[in-house]
Amino acid sequence: MDFILHGYCGVYCGACPVMLATKAGKLDEDKQCYGCKSEKPTGFCATCGIKACAQRKGYEFCDQCDELITCELMRKFVSDTQYPYGQCVLKNMQMIQEEGLHQWLEMQDKRWRCKNCDESHSWYHETCPQCGQAVADYQADI
Numbered sequence: 001m002d003f004i005l006h007g008y009c010g011v012y013c014g015a016c017p018v019m020l021a022t023k024a025g026k027l028d029e030d031k032q033c034y035g036c037k038s039e040k041p042t043g044f045c046a047t048c049g050i051k052a053c054a055q056r057k058g059y060e061f062c063d064q065c066d067e068l069i070t071c072e073l074m075r076k077f078v079s080d081t082q083y084p085y086g087q088c089v090l091k092n093m094q095m096i097q098e099e100g101l102h103q104w105l106e107m108q109d110k111r112w113r114c115k116n117c118d119e120s121h122s123w124y125h126e127t128c129p130q131c132g133q134a135v136a137d138y139q140a141d142i
Contacts, residue, residue, distance in 0.1 A: 004035035010089035
């Protein structure tokens with residue numbers, strides 16, 4: 001099964017701790033996630049209202065919707081302290097429009113890797129899980 005690293009909301013799934021643990025083979029099959037657009041999302045990503053809305057409307061990303069700025073689901077996600085990385089999604093969707101999805105995914109892959117050892121890290125890591133080098137967490141993108 002392929003990993004899909006972008007969400008409808010503009011989140012970069014490649015920095016999700018659940019996806020990183022799935023890639024590393026550290027999770028039982030029922031807890032694994034391959035991205036919200038994949039055949040195997042899990043947890044919140046499986047039941048996300050933003051995802052359901054985008055799918056219902058046939059959108060690849062929420063920025064295709066005329067209601068994006070006034071969308072209550074998006075407003076709640078962007079301001080939800082339980083998911084603070086959501087503060088970056090509007091900027092991410094703008095970057096996807098400007099750079100294209102492929103280029104944005106390459107930029108995100110590079111952004112979420114340790115500059116010292118090239119290990120991927122999550123939105124929440126302040127140090128690389130591999131080498132201990134300081135890395136930038138989600139707050140650097142706000």
